[in-house]
Amino acid sequence: MLCQFSFSNFRSYRDEAVLDMQASSAKEFSQSLIGCDDGQEFLPVAAIYGPNAGGKSNLLKALDYVRSAVTRPIIMLSHGSGFPTGDVPPLQRCAPFVFDQEHSKMPSSFELYFRVGDYEYRYNLSVSGSDIAAEGLSRRKVGASRSALIFERDGSAVKLGSSLRRSGVSVSFNPAIPYLSYLYMNTDVEAVNAVVGWFLAGVFLNYNSSYLERALENILDESDSPAITRFLRAVDVPVDGFRIERLEEEGRQKVYVRHSVDGHGYELGLSQESAGTQKLMGLSSFILAALEGGGLVVVDELDAKLHPKLLRYLILLFKDPEVNKAGAQLVFSSQDVSTMRNDVFRRDEIWFAARDEGEASRLWSLSDLREPNGNPVNKNAAYDKQYLAGRYGADPYLTRIEEWT
Numbered sequence: 409m410l411c412q413f414s415f416s417n418f419r420s421y422r423d424e425a426v427l428d429m430q431a432s433s434a435k436e437f438s439q440s441l442i443g444c445d446d447g448q449e450f451l452p453v454a455a456i457y458g459p460n461a462g463g464k465s466n467l468l469k470a471l472d473y474v475r476s477a478v479t480r481p482i483i484m485l486s487h488g489s490g491f492p493t494g495d496v497p498p499l500q501r502c503a504p505f506v507f508d509q510e511h512s513k514m515p516s517s518f519e520l521y522f523r524v525g526d527y528e529y530r531y532n533l534s535v536s537g538s539d540i541a542a543e544g545l546s547r548r549k550v551g552a553s554r555s556a557l558i559f560e561r562d563g564s565a566v567k568l569g570s571s572l573r574r575s576g577v578s579v580s581f582n583p584a585i586p587y588l589s590y591l592y593m594n595t596d597v598e599a600v601n602a603v604v605g606w607f608l609a610g611v612f613l614n615y616n617s618s619y620l621e622r623a624l625e626n627i628l629d630e631s632d633s634p635a636i637t638r639f640l641r642a643v644d645v646p647v648d649g650f651r652i653e654r655l656e657e658e659g660r661q662k663v664y665v666r667h668s669v670d671g672h673g674y675e676l677g678l679s680q681e682s683a684g685t686q687k688l689m690g691l692s693s694f695i696l697a698a699l700e701g702g703g704l705v706v707v708d709e710l711d712a713k714l715h716p717k718l719l720r721y722l723i724l725l726f727k728d729p730e731v732n733k734a735g736a737q738l739v740f741s742s743q744d745v746s747t748m749r750n751d752v753f754r755r756d757e758i759w760f761a762a763r764d765e766g767e768a769s770r771l772w773s774l775s776d777l778r779e780p781n782g783n784p785v786n787k788n789a790a791y792d793k794q795y796l797a798g799r800y801g802a803d804p805y806l807t808r809i810e811e812w813t
Contacts, residue, residue, distance in 0.1 A: 411521040419466040422505040422768035440727040446551040459804035463761035463769025464741035502535040702734030711744035760802035
């Protein structure tokens, strides 16, 4: 479970931005919160709104960057793309904030707090270009006050915590990859396995990318057909399942969607289905898996190609404790403000991203804002209307045509 994510000097973000999934003291939708044994409560959903080029996608890319940095070497090795000569896949180049001569030469920094089982973990990563400048992992038992260091790294120099020292793990490794990834591939340490398992289980989807649409046919698994079909029919998409034809020579598969009309069965190739149906077929498998086992689902442009009522339905699945029994979380960006309502979200579940006059993105929550009298935004307010009226910021300034010249 994600507790908090902070980062700085990444793409359009110059200063530190914090996405806090710990619930505030707000009372609305308290039954939807994810409770823990120590009394802490966490949000099942975070929605990020704002103008185009405001920083919504870059927030999600920052979260995905950390996940990819840790998991990419592991996935490549497991797929047989190993590094027999010691070569490793280079870390994806990190893009700092460039509209500032000072920050463009500084590392990008990331920090995650998340819970797995009985422990809360803190993982930090600092990257300059394609080089890891610093890294660290610590944990504390839920309910305890003290944290235990697992390791910390400065450049290629690693300091081990007591548990790793007793295990006799090596501090000689290829510094081109995270030390966390090295530990997972070369040791069997319970804390490391838990942390990397959390990263590997996370789902990051970008529906602003054509790659995801092209890859959809190879993502689907025929064993998921009954569950996906039930989900699609629940949202009024009339399909009767799908089958997969494997094209071994081409190294891919083709998906055929079944339909029943007037007692007759028909099949359509997946590419012949509507864009919304294609998106739902891919998205539903990840959502259903998260709701069943708990996990983090991050989606850029969740609203793209979806009816507003369907978007609301997906959000409320995560907020329904009878459905979301495993503590799954959904973090997404959206331009559809029709769901920005007080009967869908708590105030601390609504976030805004926008650039300031220095072209640097900022991130804030609706629960951070105050009315002119100093009080928080009322929980019964019409959030969508107030946002469109410009009361929350993060709305685009549209010039009149005569101002163009």
